Amino acid sequence: MIELEKQFFETGWSSANKHNETLCGDYFKLFENENRKVYVLSDGLGSGVKANILSTLTATILGTMISRNMPLDECVDTVAAALPVCRVRRLAYSTFTVLQLERNIAYLVQYDNPSAIILRKGKRLKYSTQVHFVGEKEIHESRIPLQDEDVIILMTDGVINAGIGKLAPNGWKYEELVAFLERLDVLSMSASRIAASIVNGCLTLSENSMDDDTTVLTIKVRERNVVNILVGPPENKEEDNKIMKMFFAKNGTRIVCGGSTAHAVSKYLNKPLHVLQDSGNEQIPDMAQIDGVDYVTEGIITLKRVLEICNQYIDNPMTLLTLCQQKDAAALIAIILIEKATDINIYFGMAANSAHEGTDIDFQTKLAVIKQLEETLLSMHKNAKISFC
Amino acid sequence: MNIYVCIGSSCHQKSSYSVMKEIKYLIIENGLEEKVNLQSAFCLGHCANGITIKIDDEIVTGVGMGNIREIFKTKVLDICK
Numbered sequence: 001m002i003e004l005e006k007q008f009f010e011t012g013w014s015s016a017n018k019h020n021e022t023l024c025g026d027y028f029k030l031f032e033n034e035n036r037k038v039y040v041l042s043d044g045l046g047s048g049v050k051a052n053i054l055s056t057l058t059a060t061i062l063g064t065m066i067s068r069n070m071p072l073d074e075c076v077d078t079v080a081a082a083l084p085v086c087r088v089r090r091l092a093y094s095t096f097t098v099l100q101l102e103r104n105i106a107y108l109v110q111y112d113n114p115s116a117i118i119l120r121k122g123k124r125l126k127y128s129t130q131v132h133f134v135g136e137k138e139i140h141e142s143r144i145p146l147q148d149e150d151v152i153i154l155m156t157d158g159v160i161n162a163g164i165g166k167l168a169p170n171g172w173k174y175e176e177l178v179a180f181l182e183r184l185d186v187l188s189m190s191a192s193r194i195a196a197s198i199v200n201g202c203l204t205l206s207e208n209s210m211d212d213d214t215t216v217l218t219i220k221v222r223e224r225n226v227v228n229i230l231v232g233p234p235e236n237k238e239e240d241n242k243i244m245k246m247f248f249a250k251n252g253t254r255i256v257c258g259g260s261t262a263h264a265v266s267k268y269l270n271k272p273l274h275v276l277q278d279s280g281n282e283q284i285p286d287m288a289q290i291d292g293v294d295y296v297t298e299g300i301i302t303l304k305r306v307l308e309i310c311n312q313y314i315d316n317p318m319t320l321l322t323l324c325q326q327k328d329a330a331a332l333i334a335i336i337l338i339e340k341a342t343d344i345n346i347y348f349g350m351a352a353n354s355a356h357e358g359t360d361i362d363f364q365t366k367l368a369v370i371k372q373l374e375e376t377l378l379s380m381h382k383n384a385k386i387s388f389c
Numbered sequence: 390m391n392i393y394v395c396i397g398s399s400c401h402q403k404s405s406y407s408v409m410k411e412i413k414y415l416i417i418e419n420g421l422e423e424k425v426n427l428q429s430a431f432c433l434g435h436c437a438n439g440i441t442i443k444i445d446d447e448i449v450t451g452v453g454m455g456n457i458r459e460i461f462k463t464k465v466l467d468i469c470k
Contacts, residue, residue, distance in 0.1 A: 258398075259397040259398065259431040259432025260432060262431055263431065263432070273431060275396070275428060275429050275430055275431060277428060277429060280396065280406070280429075281406070282404075282406050282407075285396040285397075285398075285401045285406075285429075286396050286429045288431055298396065298397065298398055298401065298431070299398050300398050301398055301401055301402065356398070356399060356436050356437075359399040359402075359436045359437055360402070361398050361399055361402070361436075
């Protein structure tokens with residue numbers, strides 16, 4: 001088992017809206033504190049605004065209450081009482097799956113969504129559930145001890161209904177979905193790639209036009225992977241060596257961004273800087289290589305593009321599937337941040353780059369890009385931190 | 390002879406990528422593939438003076454699509470011939 005402090009629950013998700021709907025009727029939210037993570041995925045009755053309100057309310061109420069240790073029955077009752085009744089159907093209804101992760105125990109509470117799938121060593125793990133009723137609601141509860149590399153997949157019924165009347169007359173049957181997942185090499189895939197692959201399958205079966213909102217949420221138990229990024233030389237020249245020493249003492253992947261910074265690193269390590277010819281394109285400059293550093297890139301232009309790719313990913317995680325077709329520094333760094341990194345430390349040098357005097361590259365833009373990148377990484381549910389130096 | 394084209398942020402923004410392509414083309418056009426080695430380089434430290442290239446040890450700044458042919462002729466072609 002991975003030691004607890006090195007363990008990370010990686011979160012991935014993907015969604016496809018019912019055709020012509022701009023709002024998704026499915027909603028998921030993560031509630032996190034030091035000891036545990038509580039995910040809630042909910043599918044609201046109907047589609048569009050109404051469904052969106054129902055699922056948002058359900059996920060938010062349940063997650064807030066469960067993460068604060070309220071008794072389950074009370075949480076479910078509160079949701080039932082709070083949901084507005086649909087005038088058309090005279091019903092207040094929203095499904096939910098709650099996944100609580102605490103140490104190595106997964107606690108699942110499921111109501112009317114397709115059963116969560118757990119993959120262990122790439123094969124489906126059958127787990128037992130206890131059924132109990134809260135009012136008229138049949139609630140399934142399970143407690144599952146987790147192992148390294150386990151993958152937990154939560155979904156709404158859009159997945160198993162995908163393709164009805166189209167390429168899969170009976171929908172994507174649960175057993176066929178399991179078989180599909182067992183054929184994937186999930187051990188080498190990130191949580192986000194697994195989620196995107198499932199939703200991509202749904203879209204294919206539905207000929208790219210979903211008849212229901214479809215959401216997949218995946219969690220993978222994995223070892224932390226730290227990525228350290230050095231951007232810009234430190235404010236005080238004398239600090240150069242101190243910062244470098246600290247940067248190179250850290251474990252994990254090392255990325256150096258920026259020409260001046262790369263020159264400083266090359267000098268510090270006493271290793272030559274080689275530009276990797278033809279690794280760039282008209283938009284993104286070439287990368288370089290210095291022994292002892294994993295990736296060396298140009299600064300602001302590359303970082304701006306990394307941020308752009310990451311934001312596109314947040315808007316629609318399925319963009320991940322086509323990202324590897326772009327072969328430049330920005331796409332490469334973005335893939336590392338999205339799929340490999342769990343903890344990202346950014347060391348941001350505050351030096352006014354004398355090389356940029358009289359040019360239109362300003363410090364404020366660079367700072368803003370880095371700050372936005374931190375926020376974006378946090379909303380991917382990763383640990384991200386900027387240290388100013 | 391070695392030619393380095395700066396691809397630092399500032400030069401890249403001023404489209405040093407096109408300058409690089411143009412030089413590549415000029416080398417082929419003049420049959421200098423054997424004599425001239427063209428490479429991109431990280432920031433050469435003259436950001437404020439326009440696109441920078443380095444021809445052996447000489448720094449040339451303010452390079453652009455408008456003057457690259459002229460620069461190539463005097464600093465590369467005439468010398469290599």
